[in-house]
Amino acid sequence: MNVDPADIEFGLNSFGEVATDDDGRILSDAETVRLIIEEAELAESVGVDSFSVGEHYRAGMVDSANHVILAAIAGRTSRIRLGTSVTVLSTQDPVRLYAESATLDAASDGRAQLIVGRASSVESFPLFGYDLADYETLFEEKLDLLTRLMRDQPVTWEGTVRSALDQQIVVPGIEPGSIPTWVGVGGSPQSVIRAARYGLPLMLAIIGGHPGRFAPYADLYRRSLHEFGHPELPVGEHSLGLIAPTDEEAREAHWPLWHRVMTTIGTERGFPAPTPEHYLADTQGGALFVGAPETVAARIADAIRTLGLGRFDLKYDLMHAPRALRERTIRLHGTHVIPRVRELLAEGRR
Structure with missing residues (x-):
């Protein structure tokens, strides 16, 4: 998919991870919620296209009611797009999610x-x-119902995971299909095909390895769209990162935070903690967009070209990251990285 660089969406994602202040004090949950709202305002002011909030139910992550946070952001911004990253549809009620x-x-x-x-x-x-x-x-049936609610009401629907609907209208009303609804995929071909079958944009969650290894999924998605009779739709990438004035400064700030988080997750899920060598490889050519603005911009541009992306979202928060680091990443992403990515992509089209 040949996308005009001016049309590519560049977003920031928060998973509601608790920050620390300048003195190393861990912020309270309430302070972190307020910080996220302030960060979204900052993102708009520096030219970021969209701001999304995840949904988790773990200690240290305050995004369980993401639509409430997004509504607060809506009242303090005027341009930036506001979304979720990601909504756990399997344990949500599609009617409630539509209404929110x-x-x-x-x-x-x-x-x-x-x-x-x-x-x-x-x-x-x-x-x-x-x-x-x-x-x-759960996911298949709820995606079916949510898609119907978004596209064509009144809705008559019957499944096994919730009560049936008979010519149901849910308010407030919207123009059919006016709320972009992406399907987030971590690496399952079946999930890629499902997104294409429903005619929904695809968001690839790339948190390990080179983004290029996801090219077969992007290709599968586009072939499947064609086979299901749908028009071309965008593919997006969600990846993690941190931006600082130099590569060395960015890695020195990010590595201890990343190592602690991944060690905890590895203990839970049974995989080893990252080594410095593995980390360096991931920041140089893998899924961690950590470095100076020029470095991060070049790597994002490469991912966009490789996968034919129409959207790139950078997850900027990390457990107990100092709020100053988070702020700097947001500022540099908006003022330096995004404009430079557009320049690099435009140069490649000449």
């Missing part, structure tokens, strides 16, 4: 968008009384 999204869209004057996914962190399943054995069925 449509209300956010009204409050923000048409700036709402969604990324929905099956969840890699599954704390919400026992929390809301769902069985992991129903993982696939």
Whole structure:
């Protein structure tokens, strides 16, 4: 998909991870919620296109009610698009999710968008009384219902995971299809094909390895869109990063935070903690966009060319990262990285 550099969406993602202040004090949950709202305002002021908030139910992550945070941001911004990254659709009610999204869209004057996914962190399943054995069925049926609600009301629907609907209208109303709804995929071909079958944009969550290894998924998605009779739709990438004046400064700031987080996750999931060598490789050519503005911009431009992306989202927060580091990443991304990526892509089209 040949996308004009001016049309590519550049976003920032927060997973609601608790920050620290300049003295190293861990902020309270409430302070972090307020910080995220301030960071979204900053993102708009420096030219970022979109700001998205995830959905998690773990200690140290305050994004469980992401639409509430996004609504607060809507009241303090005027241009930036506001979305989720990602909504755990499997344990949400599609009717409620539609109503929240449509209300956010009204409050923000048409700036709402969604990324929905099956969840890699599954704390919400026992929390809301769902069985992991129903993982696939829950997502498939709920995506079907949500898509119908977004596209054509009134809706008549019947499934196995919630009560049926009979000519149901859910308010507030929207123009059919006016809220962009992406499907987040971590690496399953079946999920890629599902997104294409429903005619929804694809967001690739690339958090390890070179982005180029996801090229077969992007190709599969585009072939599947054609086979299902849908027009071309954008592919996006979600990856993690930190931006500082120099590569060395960025890595020195990011590495201890990354090592602590990945050691904790590795203990939970049974994989080894990252080594400095593995980390360096991931920041030089892998999925970690950590470095100086020119370095990060060149790597984002390369990912866009390789995968034919129409959207790139950078997750900027990391557990206990100092708020000053978060702020600097947001500023440099908006003022230096995004304009430079557009320049690099435009040069490549000449």
